[in-house]
Amino acid sequence: MNDQNLQAAVSAGVMSAESEHRALLQSIVEVARAIFSARAASIFLHDEEADELVFEAVAGEGSDSLVGTRFPSSTGVAGWVLVTRQPLIIDDLEQDPRHARETAESTGYVPKAMMTVPLLHDERALGVLNVLDRSKEIEFSLGQMELLGLFANQAAIALDLLQRARHARAVLTQSGGDAGVIARIASALEGLDEEQREPVLRLLGALDDVLRADVSF
Amino acid sequence: MAQPEQQPERYTGETLPAWSLPAAASAEIGIGVEWPERVTRDWALGGSTGAGVRVCILDSGVQPDHPLVGALEGAVALRKTEDGEIVVEDDTEGDLCGHGTACAGIVRSIAPDCRLFSVRVLGAGFKGSGSVLLEGLRWAIGQGFDVVNMSLSTTKKHFSGLLHELADSAYFRRTVLVASAHNMPVESYPWRFSSVISVGSHEEADPLTFFYNPSPPVEFFGRGVNVEVAWIGGARIRSSGNSFATPHMSAICTLILAKHPELTPFQLKSVLYLTASNVGGANE
Numbered sequence: 149m150n151d152q153n154l155q156a157a158v159s160a161g162v163m164s165a166e167s168e169h170r171a172l173l174q175s176i177v178e179v180a181r182a183i184f185s186a187r188a189a190s191i192f193l194h195d196e197e198a199d200e201l202v203f204e205a206v207a208g209e210g211s212d213s214l215v216g217t218r219f220p221s222s223t224g225v226a227g228w229v230l231v232t233r234q235p236l237i238i239d240d241l242e243q244d245p246r247h248a249r250e251t252a253e254s255t256g257y258v259p260k261a262m263m264t265v266p267l268l269h270d271e272r273a274l275g276v277l278n279v280l281d282r283s284k285e286i287e288f289s290l291g292q293m294e295l296l297g298l299f300a301n302q303a304a305i306a307l308d309l310l311q312r313a314r315h316a317r318a319v320l321t322q323s324g325g326d327a328g329v330i331a332r333i334a335s336a337l338e339g340l341d342e343e344q345r346e347p348v349l350r351l352l353g354a355l356d357d358v359l360r361a362d363v364s365f
Numbered sequence: 366m367a368q369p370e371q372q373p374e375r376y377t378g379e380t381l382p383a384w385s386l387p388a389a390a391s392a393e394i395g396i397g398v399e400w401p402e403r404v405t406r407d408w409a410l411g412g413s414t415g416a417g418v419r420v421c422i423l424d425s426g427v428q429p430d431h432p433l434v435g436a437l438e439g440a441v442a443l444r445k446t447e448d449g450e451i452v453v454e455d456d457t458e459g460d461l462c463g464h465g466t467a468c469a470g471i472v473r474s475i476a477p478d479c480r481l482f483s484v485r486v487l488g489a490g491f492k493g494s495g496s497v498l499l500e501g502l503r504w505a506i507g508q509g510f511d512v513v514n515m516s517l518s519t520t521k522k523h524f525s526g527l528l529h530e531l532a533d534s535a536y537f538r539r540t541v542l543v544a545s546a547h548n549m550p551v552e553s554y555p556w557r558f559s560s561v562i563s564v565g566s567h568e569e570a571d572p573l574t575f576f577y578n579p580s581p582p583v584e585f586f587g588r589g590v591n592v593e594v595a596w597i598g599g600a601r602i603r604s605s606g607n608s609f610a611t612p613h614m615s616a617i618c619t620l621i622l623a624k625h626p627e628l629t630p631f632q633l634k635s636v637l638y639l640t641a642s643n644v645g646g647a648n649e
Contacts, residue, residue, distance in 0.1 A: 228462075233520060234548050237605055244602050245463065268551050271520050288605060290568055290590065297549045 166317075169310035173205035176303045177277070181207040183295065185283030188257065190214070191267070191303055192226055193275040193310075201226055201275070204307070209257040209280070217255065224248030225264050226276045233273050235265040235296060237288050265296045267304035274307045398627050404639040406573075410620035415476025417626075418619045421510040422472070422612075423501055424465030424517065426456055426485035433470035433595035434481070442485040443501045451500045456485050463596040467604065468516050468612040470595030475572055475616035476623070482510065487517070495524040499531065502542075502555075506535045511622050514615040515544040515561075516608035518553035528555045536560035536630045541618050545611040546583045557582045562618065562634060566590055566610040575617060577641035585637060587613035 173191050181189035188208035192201040199221045203214045221227055228246050229236050239261045241247040252258040259280035267274045277300050286292065320331050337348060386394070401408050419438075429437040440456040460466045469481055486501035498519060505513050513535070519528070532555045535542050544556035546565045556563040559581075566589025567576055576586040589610030596602045614637075621636055622628060628636065638644060 232464075232517075233551075233553075234606060234608065238602075240603065243600075245596060245598065245600060265549070268520070268549065271522065288591065290566060293548065293605075300549065 166310065166313055169306060169313055170205065172306045173303065173310065174207070176299060176306060177205045177207040180277065180279055180296075180299045183299075184263070184279050184286060184292075186279045187259065187281035188278075189280065190278045191275060191307065192230075192278070193307060194221055194230055194273060201230070204275070204310070210255055214255055219248075219251055223251050225262055226278060229264045229266050229276050230273050233266045233268060235263070235293055235300075237263045237293065239288065263292070263296055265300040267300055267307055269304045269308045274304055274311065277303050396627070398625070403645070404636060406640045409636050409640045410617065410624060413476075413620040413624045415472075415479035415616065415619040415623045417478070417480065418476065418511045418623045419480045419482065419509075420472055420476070420615060420619055421482045421484055421505045421508070421513045422465050422469045423484045423486055423498075423505055423513055423515050424468055425462045425487035426458065426460040426465050427469040427481070427483035428460045428466040428595070428597055428599075429483075431466055431470065431595045431599055433601065434466060434473055435477075436481075437469075438480045438482055440483040440485070441504070443497050443504070445494065445497060451497055453500075453504055456483060458485075460597050461485075461488060463600075463602075464516065464608065466597055467594035467602075467609065468514055468615075471572075471592065471609060471612035472514065472616045472619065475613065476619040479616075479619045479623070482508075495519045495521045499524060499527055502528070502531050502535075506531060506538060506540050509538065510540055511626075512541045512543060512615050512618050514612050515542060515555065516611045518545060518547055518556055520547075520551060520553045522552075525554045529558055529560075531555075532558045532560045539629055541622070541630050541633060543611055543615040543618060545607045548607050560630070562614060562630075562637070564589075564607060564611040564614045566605070566607050572613055573617065574642045575614060575637070576643045577638050584634075585614055585641070586610065587617070589613070 177189040177191055186208065188206065188210060190203055190207070190210070191205045193204045195202050195218070198218070200218045201221050201223065203217045206214045221230060225236055225238060225246050238244050238247070241260055241262055249258065261281050263279040263282060265277050267277060277296070279296065337345060340348065426442065427434060427437055427440065429440065441453050442456040442458065443451055443453055445451050464487070465483060465485065469483065472479060473481065484501050484505050486498045498517065502513070532542055542555065542561040544561040544563055546556045546563050547553045555561055563582060563584050565578070565583040565586045567574065567586040568590045569588060572588050574588060578584055578586060587610035589607055590605045591603055592605065592609045593601055593603055594609060617637070618633060621633060
């Protein structure tokens with residue numbers, strides 16, 4: 149097991165469960181929907197391997213059925229935003245050739261207006277955040293775009309954490325028993341209170357010394 | 366379509382030593398153009414239609430027969446071959462996604478008599494690679510266009526060094542690069558370089574309103590909200606973003622250069638500053 153995989157295994161042991169990251173994403177789309185008084189808000193993750201966009205969180209229309217649904221990554225406005233890495237606000241989707249109407253129909257909800265922003269982390273575009281059919285009383289302004297950008301930053305961090313957690317778990321599964329033991333130890337250690345932890349850390353410290361020792365008997 | 370012609374002859378400084386100015390040579394660099402005591406909008410661009418100025422749209426291609434775009438004088442596309450080589454070919458496909466057509470239409474609407482050229486570096490599905498963008502820019506600078514509109518940027522740090530060199534070389538060769546700032550607070554290039562004219566959006570409806578930003582890196586704000594733009598298939602859509610503010614500034618540069626072809630990018634930027642809507646000479 150190399151260093152990176154070992155770290156991933158330890159991470160898998162101590163990181164929050166996937167359900168907690170999902171809850172964070174869900175709360176982001178719910179707040180985004182509320183702030184813009186929108187019919188729906190959603191987050192797509194870009195699955196690089198399959199080159200597809202996957203619904204990771206949905207608030208409002210489609211919230212009960214869409215999570216996990218996939219589309220080719222170049223689909224519609226979301227695909228445009230993913231590739232150009234620039235936000236896009238369209239108030240008349242019917243007139244816009246970038247709109248993938250058939251794809252929208254397949255989800256059971258065809259929006260009339262859309263605000264979409266890329267989720268950027270370091271040099272990567274992890275996915276996009278959509279706000280669909282915001283209140284007609286909220287006219288587009290650069291301030292709205294900035295607000296959307298702030299949500300996007302938050303969502304990008306959450307999406308990055310989710311991906312790291314998934315990666316760590318994948319490493320754990322692939323590397324079999326050794327990594328599993330380390331992950332279980334890390335996880336159990338994380339759950340101990342200070343009094344219980346102290347002797348365990350002493351024991352692990354001693355084990356570390358033995359493993360690092362240049363001379364052994 | 367015809368390839369762009371070579372740039373008209375202009376003073377390049379090539380006859381002088383690169384790093385010094387001998388006493389006898391000082392007369393040779395007389396600029397010969399006097400700026401008025403107060404540089405105004407009217408002096409800078411009043412009556413200009415952009416005639417003769419060669420503007421390159423470095424983007425997704427341009428639909429040549431779109432009513433909002435009119436005639437193109439040249440169009441090429443860059444393509445990566447199977448063995449990784451990047452080739453420049455005559456563009457027979459036009460625009461594959463609409464973005465370049467939108468930019469070209471904005472420039473045409475403000476500078477109707479400019480000479481428009483298209484260099485396509487983004488392919489179908491809006492996809493492009495940093496290396497194709499770099500080569501497209503290198504090619505455009507080699508052609509000596511007066512203005513290159515770049516409503517695009519790359520977030521890839523490893524391209525930034527080469528892009529910086531190209532931006533500086535354009536600056537010294539009198540090709541003005543007008544580059545779109547990212548719409549979100551992220552690092553991307555080449556708009557962050559001081560040798561380009563970087564553009565963000567303002568919300569006003571007048572296409573000639575532009576602001577100087579005293580807190581760079583974005584140096585100017587052009588019209589970028591709720592703009593009616595040309596799109597593929599002869600369509601028109603309304604769109605917002607710095608991508609559309611940038612061709613507004615490219616067009617304003619075009620108007621100024623048509624009237625004052627002697628201006629270097631440094632001088633042009635100074636004229637933009639002096640005639641910006643938040644600076645003295647805007648309304649005169």
